[in-house]
Amino acid sequence: MFDPLFLSILSRMLQGLDRWFATEVLPHEGLLQRYLLHVWRNPSEVPDLIQEVYVRVYERARDQRPQQPKAFLFATARNLMTDYLRKSRVVSIDTVQEVDGMEALIDEMSPERHASAREDLGRLAQAFDSLSDKCRDVIWFRRVEGLSQRETADCMGLKEDAIESQLARGIRTLARAVFGAAHETGLPSSKAGIRYESER
Amino acid sequence: MKPVCLRPKQGFDMSPNGRAEDIEAAAAAWFERREWSNWDSAAEQALETWLSESTAHRIAFLRLEAAWERAERLKAIGAGVPPGRVPTRASFGFMRAQAAIPASEGPAMVSGVAHDKVGWPAGPKWAVGFFSVAAVLALVVWYHTEARWNAYGTPVGTIAPVVLADGSRITLDSNTRIEVALDTDRRLVRLDQGEALFDVAKDPMRPLIVEVADKRVTAVGTEFSVRRDSDEIRVLVQEGRIRIDGGRGPAGANTAEIDAGGEASTRGGQIAIERVGLTEVERDLSWREGYLEFHETPLPQVVAEFNRYRVQRIEIDDPRLNAIRIGGRFRCTDVNAFLALLEQGFPVAVTRNGTRVGLHRR
Numbered sequence: 001m002f003d004p005l006f007l008s009i010l011s012r013m014l015q016g017l018d019r020w021f022a023t024e025v026l027p028h029e030g031l032l033q034r035y036l037l038h039v040w041r042n043p044s045e046v047p048d049l050i051q052e053v054y055v056r057v058y059e060r061a062r063d064q065r066p067q068q069p070k071a072f073l074f075a076t077a078r079n080l081m082t083d084y085l086r087k088s089r090v091v092s093i094d095t096v097q098e099v100d101g102m103e104a105l106i107d108e109m110s111p112e113r114h115a116s117a118r119e120d121l122g123r124l125a126q127a128f129d130s131l132s133d134k135c136r137d138v139i140w141f142r143r144v145e146g147l148s149q150r151e152t153a154d155c156m157g158l159k160e161d162a163i164e165s166q167l168a169r170g171i172r173t174l175a176r177a178v179f180g181a182a183h184e185t186g187l188p189s190s191k192a193g194i195r196y197e198s199e200r
Numbered sequence: 201m202k203p204v205c206l207r208p209k210q211g212f213d214m215s216p217n218g219r220a221e222d223i224e225a226a227a228a229a230w231f232e233r234r235e236w237s238n239w240d241s242a243a244e245q246a247l248e249t250w251l252s253e254s255t256a257h258r259i260a261f262l263r264l265e266a267a268w269e270r271a272e273r274l275k276a277i278g279a280g281v282p283p284g285r286v287p288t289r290a291s292f293g294f295m296r297a298q299a300a301i302p303a304s305e306g307p308a309m310v311s312g313v314a315h316d317k318v319g320w321p322a323g324p325k326w327a328v329g330f331f332s333v334a335a336v337l338a339l340v341v342w343y344h345t346e347a348r349w350n351a352y353g354t355p356v357g358t359i360a361p362v363v364l365a366d367g368s369r370i371t372l373d374s375n376t377r378i379e380v381a382l383d384t385d386r387r388l389v390r391l392d393q394g395e396a397l398f399d400v401a402k403d404p405m406r407p408l409i410v411e412v413a414d415k416r417v418t419a420v421g422t423e424f425s426v427r428r429d430s431d432e433i434r435v436l437v438q439e440g441r442i443r444i445d446g447g448r449g450p451a452g453a454n455t456a457e458i459d460a461g462g463e464a465s466t467r468g469g470q471i472a473i474e475r476v477g478l479t480e481v482e483r484d485l486s487w488r489e490g491y492l493e494f495h496e497t498p499l500p501q502v503v504a505e506f507n508r509y510r511v512q513r514i515e516i517d518d519p520r521l522n523a524i525r526i527g528g529r530f531r532c533t534d535v536n537a538f539l540a541l542l543e544q545g546f547p548v549a550v551t552r553n554g555t556r557v558g559l560h561r562r
């Protein structure tokens with residue numbers, strides 16, 4: 001999915017379970033997100049769903065690392081949805097099986113399967129360009145030139161507290177570009193009749 | 201297909217760990233605060249507490265850390281932009297144009313983007329475009345039109361791995377340049393500058409030879425690093441055994457074999473072998489994980505190590521500070537933690553003038 005170089009750089013920075021999670025689970029975030037957006041009615045709940053899926057995967061992996069992280073991730077997502085839906089008593093078991101079938105479909109259409117490192121970079125650059133001027137400058141000096149927060153402020157002719165929260169804002173945007181891949185490609189829209197949606 | 205609504209009833213708790221949005225915001229705030237100059241051990245403790253409060257916190261934080269590492273690629277997009285300047289937004293336009301080029305262009309290489317028959321044309325525009333493509337791998341790779349050598353390099357502040365076609369992995373430290381030629385009977389690497397760690401794929405029929413200055417380091421299947429400072433070299437062996445031979449005198453006259461845990465270094469062309477032990481070798485190779493580790497290391501040497509990762513150098517302005525010895529483990533790129541420790545633990549004042557960092561005696 002991501003190029004091996006990126007993964008190996010990552011693997012040197014984080015340790016143990018965190019490293020495993022960053023290299024084996026996080027790269028599927030874009031796919032997971034699109035999958036959930038597809039089968040889950042309320043898109044605004046998807047970030048929370050993803051968080052819960054992550055927590056379950058991470059805590060399970062603490063005892064034993066799944067052999068197939070991606071399959072485990074999606075199985076966890078399905079189980080989570082099933083749990084929620086069972087508690088809310090809205091869904092039938094048939095639907096869950098339909099949800100199962102979605103995975104293969106989504107996998108086939110997954111843009112990541114063909115995404116090159118170059119496209120990853122394009123997405124990153126696009127996200128970088130989408131930042132405000134100040135935020136973009138801070139990210140540049142900190143990340144590219146390796147300056148400290150204080151040196152960055154100096155470089156911009158500002159006090160350190162004048163650039164407060166810029167880095168925080170920037171990293172969230174970049175993280176979405178790196179893992180979230182929120183751009184619209186590859187999946188059929190709800191018009192294709194795959195989205196489960198009706199009164200009941 | 202039976203239409204069903206996949207929607208929990210209202211009021212159902214979707215996020216028992218707290219809202220993802222809020223947790224991400226908190227993680228980002230921690231992530232930033234950690235880089236402030238007033239970051240101290242109390243703040244570190246508070247962060248640890250926050251991280252241990254819930255798995256969701258930990259994941260949100262590690263996700264941002266991983267993204268930050270990933271964002272290092274921006275560095276290579278900026279190749280050609282002078283320090284202290286941020287490229288304009290429009291300057292990435294060329295990159296999107298590049299993205300339209302089919303990925304199959306150029307010869308197949310396991311790692312790196314190669315431009316065959318293109319050479320190294322003059323003209324900043326082309327060069328910038330090329331850097332942007334190479335940037336994808338945080339590596340600069342170019343192709344010699346006349347030879348079978350491939351060159352790989354890292355800019356200052358970047359550590360990057362190279363995977364060769366034979367499966368060997370080479371990790372390049374900051375500001376390093378190597379050239380590689382894989383022949384049928386041997387694998388040749390020239391270390392032009394910097395330091396590289398070799399994890400050599402076993403192939404008894406095809407030894408891997410590192411040429412550095414006038415020395416050769418030969419391995420069959422092992423893990424070792426070679427560092428070059430001008431014409432002096434230093435070899436550390438972590439696993440297996442290597443042979444080093446020098447260029448002076450008849451062949452074999454100046455040859456030594458080094459086992460795991462051994463170090464060979466040269467001074468004035470003479471090779472000195474020392475058994476330093478695996479612990480020290482591990483410590484000296486911690487840069488590959490993005491760390492610098494010291495143990496009673498003299499300050500000038502510590503500063504020199506950090507400077508390998510910085511364009512703007514730290515300078516010791518008072519020679520009396522040279523006697524200070526440092527122990528500890530630091531992130532290569534996080535010079536702040538180191539400077540903070542210096543100021544706390546030693547009679548040292550750090551002055552920043554623009555981007556220059558000077559060390560004085562207090």
